[in-house]
Structures are given as structure tokens and as C-alpha cells.
Amino acid sequence: MASNSLSPGRAGLRSRTISIGEQSFPYYFGADCITEISGAIADLSPDKLVIVTDDHLLELYAAEIERLAGELPFLTLTHPAGESMKTLSCLSDHLETALRAGITRRSVVVSFGGGVPGNLAGLLASLLFRGIRLVHVPTTTIAAMDSVLSLKQAINSGVGKNHIGTFYAPTAIYTDVRLFATLSERELRSGLCEMAKNCLAIAPAMLDQLRAVVAAGELANPQALLWLLDASIAAKSSVTRHDTFERRAGLVLEYGHTVGHAIEISDHRVRGTAGIAHGAAIALGMLVAAHISRARGWLSDDEVSVHYEVVTGLGVEPCLPASVGVADVLAVVADDNKNGYLEPSPDAVPFVLLRALGRPEHTGDLPLVHVSTSEIREALEVIAQSRTAAPAVGV
Ligand SMILES: NC(=O)c1ccc[n+]([C@@H]2O[C@H](COP(=O)([O-])OP(=O)(O)OC[C@H]3O[C@@H](n4cnc5c(N)ncnc54)[C@H](O)[C@@H]3O)[C@@H](O)[C@H]2O)c1
Incomplete structure (x- = not known):
């Protein structure tokens, strides 16, 4: 820590x-x-x-x-x-x-x-x-x-x-x-999306200040960056303190990654290195996770809105890239590397889901739960439907 x-x-x-x-x-x-x-x-x-x-x-x-x-x-x-x-x-x-x-x-x-x-x-x-x-x-x-x-x-x-x-x-x-x-906007914001993930999943007390920094639009300001860096260190370290190998409490760092990683891989298969930035893909993965939690009655509408506010504030269009289909994402999700942490369950994958901001649901002592393909599909369809006419681009 x-x-x-x-x-x-x-x-x-x-x-x-x-x-x-x-x-x-x-x-x-x-x-x-x-x-x-x-x-x-x-x-x-x-x-x-x-x-x-x-x-x-x-x-x-x-x-x-x-x-x-x-x-x-x-x-x-x-x-x-x-x-x-x-x-x-x-x-x-x-x-x-x-x-x-x-x-x-x-x-x-x-x-x-x-x-x-x-x-x-x-x-x-x-x-x-x-x-x-x-x-x-x-x-x-x-x-x-x-x-x-x-x-x-x-x-x-x-x-x-x-x-x-x-x-x-x-x-x-x-x-x-x-x-x-000298970082491009895309690279600068990519890391900030991971930082936002840590606030949503681990340290919601930092959210007000994160929202203020995002709203001020001064993400490249050295003072803002020093605060963001310090907050990232505190949040990430709090879950890796007793988890050297990130195989227990540290798994919460995978929030947004199951679907986000699948969106990133699917987009890069089509658009190569011009595909969505890693952090932007994780941000979309968090939106999908938030929709699943809301459908289960865990997250409130307000808590889902906070996800949207932070993600869009970081310049990520809250919709699936035009080059990526729901079926493509689901196919990659099926091979997710968190398979193996929980007992296998037919047609479901281990997933980090929040009960509330900063409070992941657990199975035993792991911050993972099984989520069915149909739940993921429904949530993905929400963000696929919010596509605008213009193709989505990564931040
Ligand atoms: N060990 C871990 O737990 C962990 C966690 C997250 C990511 N990663 C790894 O990190 C890699 C991604 O990191 P990344 O996004 O930093 O990639 P990267 O190191 O490839 O950097 C991205 C690009 O930014 C350029 N760049 C770097 N600093 C710059 C600067 N100050 N100004 C201008 N350009 C600059 C680089 O030349 C490169 O073209 C992946 O391979 C991923 O697996 C590891």
C-alpha cells in the first residue's frame, strides 16, 4: 500500500x-x-x-x-x-x-x-x-x-x-x-481511463475530485497530473498491498477489462494500430459492466450516470466502435484469461461487477462473479445502439 x-x-x-x-x-x-x-x-x-x-x-x-x-x-x-x-x-x-x-x-x-x-x-x-x-x-x-x-x-x-x-x-x-x-491526446487519456477505473471500482472517495479535474478540462496541467498520479498510486496500491501476484484482491483491477479487452482485440483485428486505445476500450467495458450491475438491481441509475460522466469527460464516445459487432466481442469474451479463477459454469464467464461504487461483488474471497453471455449481450446492445452516424474513434 x-x-x-x-x-x-x-x-x-x-x-x-x-x-x-x-x-x-x-x-x-x-x-x-x-x-x-x-x-x-x-x-x-x-x-x-x-x-x-x-x-x-x-x-x-x-x-x-x-x-x-x-x-x-x-x-x-x-x-x-x-x-x-x-x-x-x-x-x-x-x-x-x-x-x-x-x-x-x-x-x-x-x-x-x-x-x-x-x-x-x-x-x-x-x-x-x-x-x-x-x-x-x-x-x-x-x-x-x-x-x-x-x-x-x-x-x-x-x-x-x-x-x-x-x-x-x-x-x-x-x-x-x-x-x-509530448503525449498524444489518445495516449494521455488512455492512462487516465485506467485511473478512472480505479476510482470507480476501488476508491469512490476520489471521484468528486476526479470529476472536478475532468470538468475543468485541464488534464495536461502538471498540477492536475500530479494529483491524478498520486490518486492512482493510492488506489492501485490499496489492493495490491497483500496480493503480490494480483490473483486475489488485485483482480478488482480487471474492472471493465473482460469486455474492454475484447472490444480492443476486435477493433484492432479490423483497424490495426488505428483501433481504439486500450484505456478507451476499458472505459467502454466499464459501461457494459455498469449496465449489467444495474440490470441485476445492484447499481443505481445515478451510479451508472457517474460512469458515463467520467468516461465521456475523458473524451471517450460511449458507444461501440462502428467496426466492432456485438457477436465479435462475445466471441473474444469466451476466451477471457480470467477463466479458471472460478468453477467453470456453462455459458458464463468470471467478471468484476460492482454492488455499489467501490464495492465489487465477491465469490469466496475473489472479486469475481459469473456473468452469463445473455447479460453481456444485452448490455453490449445498449452501447451498440448509442452509435452515432460518424464512426467511433478511440481517445
Ligand atoms: N505490467 C503491468 O501490470 C501492465 C499494466 C498496464 C500495461 N502494461 C503493458 O504496457 C504496454 C502499454 O503501455 P503504453 O501504452 O505506455 O505503450 P508504449 O510503451 O508502447 O507507449 C505508447 C507510445 O507512446 C510513445 N511515447 C511514450 N512516452 C511518450 C512521451 N512522453 N511523449 C510522446 N510519446 C511517447 C511511445 O514511443 C509509443 O509509441 C502494454 O504492452 C501492456 O501490456 C503492463
């Missing part, structure tokens, strides 16, 4: 302590703080830095990467941006390059980038000499507010996403929210 009080930490940086199971590490964050981050990394006394990034970021931020390394010798490992980087061949190339460059057990792996370089760097650090120090410098909202708050490090196999991986803790995380200034 994040420590209750926000401490000033190093000069100019706020900090929280993240505890996940037995692991505990600091998360420092601020605005315009590359120099402070560089000083903090130097304090770890590494003999060399292995900076893992992507080509797009290297082009944008070569000067900041050099500032980050300061006086320390460093090696930059890069690759064209995107999921094609999360492969065994890229990992293998990076491992060989790092070893040939003479890194040692005193070296530190630094991820500088979004969730993709972050996951690859995590795996790399865990494998080199059976584990060397890892520091994350997340540059996307998804990475800063979501992926670095998890110990999960994975790459993709030819069969599916995140199939090859491990759990590995960083030594520290450092976020400079100024780096978000």
Missing part, C-alpha cells in the same frame, strides 16, 4: 512508499525534475546504466536521457516503438548487447518509456546475473499510473500477449509529469 502521508522526498520530488507483498520501494514524482531524478540514480552508485527505451522516445528525448545518466557511463538499448518490441528476439538482442558492453552486478537497468520498454526492462533486469537493480522512469500515463505499480513484467509470445514473464520489483520509480506534455 502507498504510505498514508505524502512526503516531500528528495528536493523537489514528492514520494510515496509502495508495498506489494514482501516488496517495498519508493515512488518519487514531480514536474521538471530530470536533474533530481539523475541525482537519485547516481546515489545508487551504479558502475553503468543500461537505459531501455524506444526509437521514438530516443528521438524526442535524447538530451533528457543524457541528463538522466549525468556523469555515469551508460548504454542505450532501443527498438522501434510498440508491441513488436515485447518479443523474445528483442529481449535476447538486448541481453547480449548489455553483456558484451561489460555490464556487471553493480549496473542498473533504467526503463525510460511507456509500458512496453518498462515491461522489457523489467524482464531484462530480472534475468541479468539472476537479477540486477531496476529503475523505472515512466513516460506515459499508462506506465506511470498503472504498469509500474505492478510487479508483472512480461513480453508476448507468438500465441498471445504477456505470455512470457515474471514478477520483479524495481529499486525505485521516478516520474516527471512534464514528459507527458
